[in-house]
Amino acid sequence: AELDTLDIVVLGVILCGTLAYLTKGKFWGVVKDPYASSFQNGTANANRAGRTRNIVEKMEESGKNCVIFYGSQTGTAEDYASRLAKEGKSRFGLETMVADLEEYDFDNLDTFPSDKVAMFVLATYGEGEPTDNAVEFYEFLTGEDVAFSEGNDPALENLNYVAFGLGNNTYEHYNSMVRNVDKALTKLGAHRIGDAGEGDDGAGTMEEDFLAWKDPMWAALASKMGLEEREAVYEPIFGIVDREGLTPESAEVYLGELNKMQLEGTNKGPFNAHNPYIAPISESRELFSAKDRNCLHLDVDISGSNLSYQTGDHIAVWPTNPGAEVDRFLDLFELAEKRNNVISVKALEPTAKVPFPTPTTYDAIVRYHLEICAPVSRQFVSTLAAFAPSEEIKAEMTRLGNDKDYFHEKTGPHFYNIARFLSAVSKGEKWTKIPFSAIIEGLTKLQPRYYSISSSSIVQPKKISITAVVESQTIPGRGDPFRGVATNYLFALKQKQNGDENPTPFGQTYEITGPRNKYDGIHVPVHVRHSNFKLPSDPAKPIIMIGPGTGVAPFRGFVQERAKQAKDGVNVGRTLLFFGCRKSTEDFMYKSEWEEYQEALGDKFEMVTAFSREGPKKVYVQHRLKERAQEVNELLLQKASFYVCGDAANMAREVNAVLVQLIAEGRGVTEQKAEEVVKMMRSTNQYQEDVW
Numbered sequence: 001a002e003l004d005t006l007d008i009v010v011l012g013v014i015l016c017g018t019l020a021y022l023t024k025g026k027f028w029g030v031v032k033d034p035y036a037s038s039f040q041n042g043t044a045n046a047n048r049a050g051r052t053r054n055i056v057e058k059m060e061e062s063g064k065n066c067v068i069f070y071g072s073q074t075g076t077a078e079d080y081a082s083r084l085a086k087e088g089k090s091r092f093g094l095e096t097m098v099a100d101l102e103e104y105d106f107d108n109l110d111t112f113p114s115d116k117v118a119m120f121v122l123a124t125y126g127e128g129e130p131t132d133n134a135v136e137f138y139e140f141l142t143g144e145d146v147a148f149s150e151g152n153d154p155a156l157e158n159l160n161y162v163a164f165g166l167g168n169n170t171y172e173h174y175n176s177m178v179r180n181v182d183k184a185l186t187k188l189g190a191h192r193i194g195d196a197g198e199g200d201d202g203a204g205t206m207e208e209d210f211l212a213w214k215d216p217m218w219a220a221l222a223s224k225m226g227l228e229e230r231e232a233v234y235e236p237i238f239g240i241v242d243r244e245g246l247t248p249e250s251a252e253v254y255l256g257e258l259n260k261m262q263l264e265g266t267n268k269g270p271f272n273a274h275n276p277y278i279a280p281i282s283e284s285r286e287l288f289s290a291k292d293r294n295c296l297h298l299d300v301d302i303s304g305s306n307l308s309y310q311t312g313d314h315i316a317v318w319p320t321n322p323g324a325e326v327d328r329f330l331d332l333f334e335l336a337e338k339r340n341n342v343i344s345v346k347a348l349e350p351t352a353k354v355p356f357p358t359p360t361t362y363d364a365i366v367r368y369h370l371e372i373c374a375p376v377s378r379q380f381v382s383t384l385a386a387f388a389p390s391e392e393i394k395a396e397m398t399r400l401g402n403d404k405d406y407f408h409e410k411t412g413p414h415f416y417n418i419a420r421f422l423s424a425v426s427k428g429e430k431w432t433k434i435p436f437s438a439i440i441e442g443l444t445k446l447q448p449r450y451y452s453i454s455s456s457s458i459v460q461p462k463k464i465s466i467t468a469v470v471e472s473q474t475i476p477g478r479g480d481p482f483r484g485v486a487t488n489y490l491f492a493l494k495q496k497q498n499g500d501e502n503p504t505p506f507g508q509t510y511e512i513t514g515p516r517n518k519y520d521g522i523h524v525p526v527h528v529r530h531s532n533f534k535l536p537s538d539p540a541k542p543i544i545m546i547g548p549g550t551g552v553a554p555f556r557g558f559v560q561e562r563a564k565q566a567k568d569g570v571n572v573g574r575t576l577l578f579f580g581c582r583k584s585t586e587d588f589m590y591k592s593e594w595e596e597y598q599e600a601l602g603d604k605f606e607m608v609t610a611f612s613r614e615g616p617k618k619v620y621v622q623h624r625l626k627e628r629a630q631e632v633n634e635l636l637l638q639k640a641s642f643y644v645c646g647d648a649a650n651m652a653r654e655v656n657a658v659l660v661q662l663i664a665e666g667r668g669v670t671e672q673k674a675e676e677v678v679k680m681m682r683s684t685n686q687y688q689e690d691v692w
């Protein structure tokens with residue numbers, strides 16, 4: 001049989017692998033996997049030594065003419081960046097590379113050649129902030145005196161760039177990252193190609209916004225750079241190498257361990273977004289007494305680590321995919337029999353990164369590293385059409401990939417994940433032709449989920465509380481409900497901790513003891529993310545908190561903290577909490593705890609409740625806020641801090657509207673003026689949001 005390029009490359013990789021094996025890994029280090037190399041010394045920076053931070057040099061030496069930088073928090077921007085890279089390569093023959101903003105310096109951006117292009121895919125996080133990995137870049141570019149090494153003027157005259165932002169229109173600073181970066185680049189003389197795109201998570205149209213933006217962008221770029229479109233051919237980015245000498249029992253095989261230290265059992269800090277701490281859960285319990293809904297309280301013990309947190313911070317939980325979905329996935333791609341085969345995944349080009357450590361097994365990749373339960377991307381459907389089991393299925397896939405309305409009509413109510421979707425399209429026929437590389441490229445890395453810490457760091461510095469509602473929704477016409485990944489995994493952990501040896505929440509099973517039983521004894525990988533959602537430094541200042549449902553999580557921490565301060569004799573200011581849920585008898589979380597805090601705080605603390613399903617009319621927190629208009633306005637005039645936490649889509653917006661109204665009425669000013677007051681409150685941090 002004829003060898004195609006992939007075969008040759010893979011053979012080459014196998015040869016290297018064999019060589020490395022025979023040399024007992026002496027040279028193996030040359031093709032290191034990213035986690036092992038990055039975290040050997042426990043810090044994300046350790047690997048940077050020796051690797052250039054000069055993007056111009058990097059592109060030159062690797063023969064690239066298009067770099068796609070990403071600023072990503074939850075993985076979506078990173079995913080879009082790699083999609084652009086793939087499309088640029090396959091449709092236009094661009095030599096593309098994807099780059100984490102954190103890994104480069106930008107003071108030589110003025111030497112970026114004019115025959116190359118830089119793309120920026122930038123998510124806006126929280127209150128208009130850059131994502132963690134984009135902070136330095138953002139500060140450099142938008143700083144007062146941005147200075148370039150060559151000192152050209154206008155500095156970025158040669159830079160051609162493309163920009164897309166990921167934002168959420170329910171936030172005040174919608175897409176401010178891409179807007180501000182675009183402004184700064186233009187001001188410095190750079191030339192934007194096409195429009196600066198904006199995706200809106202708030203409207204739920206992120207994917208479609210991205211798809212609608214990219215086609216005219218490619219057209220503009222092709223015309224600017226004189227590119228010719230060719231028929232898109234799939235070119236794998238990763239080579240999959242069978243490691244026949246290894247078994248899952250071999251010590252160097254990753255069975256879901258997230259980095260080398262975990263593999264070697266020397267899990268030490270610093271613990272961060274690259275290196276989670278495998279923390280014991282010291283306590284877990286149910287907070288609801290409803291039959292069909294669950295809300296978890298978990299205490300995560302961080303005393304064995306050097307992790308710390310402050311009241312109002314977030315904790316990230318690293319989930320594991322449910323067994324049934326892992327099985328479904330492996331089965332559909334006919335990998336079930338190979339699930340425990342050991343493979344290495346190698347980047348076939350120097351700028352690509354394998355998103356998990358290897359050697360590993362198919363089972364570990366699917367269970368611990370890929371977001372296999374997430375909604376299906378229409379673009380990925382187009383890519384996969386080429387690998388359909390039959391011409392008929394291929395035609396249907398092509399239509400689904402190209403026709404937005406048809407795609408949404410077909411996927412709309414089903415909560416399909418990729419395996420369920422493909423199986424529905426092929427009517428159960430297996431998909432055996434998809435290269436595993438395409439699967440790795442096409443799916444997002446399994447992302448940690450964030451939770452607003454629901455405890456106070458002065459009350460329990462080494463015990464982080466989580467308050468999480470379990471995601472589960474019935475789907476018409478489908479026997480089993482849709483289930484959220486992380487919350488059902490946590491639910492299973494809770495059941496196990498409370499005596500159920502084989503917990504199966506909604507029929508799901510999880511590898512609760514983790515790779516090589518490393519999570520045994522109820523452990524969960526976590527890291528802490530610091531936030532700006534903070535109590536005033538002066539406890540005597542009044543605070544107003546709006547937190548319906550799990551939005552009350554950080555306020556449990558706030559009130560817990562103030563109750564402790566009051567007990568310690570500190571003068572505590574008025575502490576007003578608006579809480580809402582369906583019924584006082586079902587989902588009124590921490591009911592008895594609030595009573596304890598009340599005792600400690602006396603009339604300083606008041607909890608205003610709204611039960612939406614108890615009266616003839618639905619009552620929500622914003623209605624209660626309105627009823628308290630006069631007092632709220634007075635407290636705000638006394639510089640009370642105003643906090644909103646929880647549902648971004650509706651509640652936070654309505655609370656904002658009520659606040660404008662009550663300020664207008666209370667102060668006898670126009671709504672327009674009141675809006676300005678509220679904006680000012682936000683920009684001075686008097687008004688803080690923690691919404692999702």
Ligand code: FAD
Pocket residue numbers: 314319373374375376414415416417449450451452453467468469471483484485486487488550553554691692
């Ligand atoms: P996922 O599997 O991630 O699903 C989440 C949602 O995505 C689903 O409900 C569904 O709408 C959609 N979805 C997923 N897969 C599909 C599919 N195949 N088809 C269609 N739709 C799909 N939550 C809390 O309960 N308490 C908190 O204190 C809290 N704090 C947070 C703080 C921050 C800063 C952020 C960003 C989020 C916070 N969240 C909180 C939300 C939390 O991070 C998780 O999103 C939530 O727990 C669901 O996670 P999951 O893995 O169970 O669900």
